[in-house]
Amino acid sequence: MVEAAQIWQWLSEVPDPEIPVLSLVDLGVIRAVEVMDGMVRIKVTPTYSGCPATTFINLDIEAKLRSKGIEKLQIEPQIAPPWSTDWIKPEAHEKLREYGIAPPRPGQPYCPRCGAADTELLSQFGSTPCKSHYRCTACLEPFDAFKCL
Ligand SMILES: [Zn+2]
Numbered sequence: 001m002v003e004a005a006q007i008w009q010w011l012s013e014v015p016d017p018e019i020p021v022l023s024l025v026d027l028g029v030i031r032a033v034e035v036m037d038g039m040v041r042i043k044v045t046p047t048y049s050g051c052p053a054t055t056f057i058n059l060d061i062e063a064k065l066r067s068k069g070i071e072k073l074q075i076e077p078q079i080a081p082p083w084s085t086d087w088i089k090p091e092a093h094e095k096l097r098e099y100g101i102a103p104p105r106p107g108q109p110y111c112p113r114c115g116a117a118d119t120e121l122l123s124q125f126g127s128t129p130c131k132s133h134y135r136c137t138a139c140l141e142p143f144d145a146f147k148c149l
Contacts, residue, residue: 028087
């Protein structure tokens with residue numbers, strides 16, 4: 001008999017398809033895990049609706065839990081409330097910076113490399129629609145910044 005805490009642990013090992021340094025739990029897309037009568041039910045809130053990664057998330061969850069011997073599995077989308085960048089775990093912000101992506105914050109992002117607040121927007125769209133492309137005016141390095149939702 002598997003417990004919800006174990007499921008959370010396994011899900012924290014599933015990387016986000018787009019930003020592999022973050023797990024799905026870091027990203028805050030797993031809203032609930034319930035175990036009832038041997039059935040595991042997981043509620044997942046998609047991130048940015050235009051994000052191609054979203055479709056892979058459910059497949060990754062399923063693959064992980066099947067590999068752990070979970071047979072009865074139900075993954076349900078939970079649309080409301082919509083996902084917010086506030087749901088990204090605080091400790092995940094540090095992982096993002098180390099990966100070279102500015103964590104989401106209102107207004108201009110800080111440079112993930114040197115920490116300067118003086119940054120300029122180069123493009124609304126970075127490597128994916130969920131990110132914008134910026135350049136640091138202090139160290140001149142271009143970088144992707146998570147869009148704040
Ligand atoms: Zn910089």
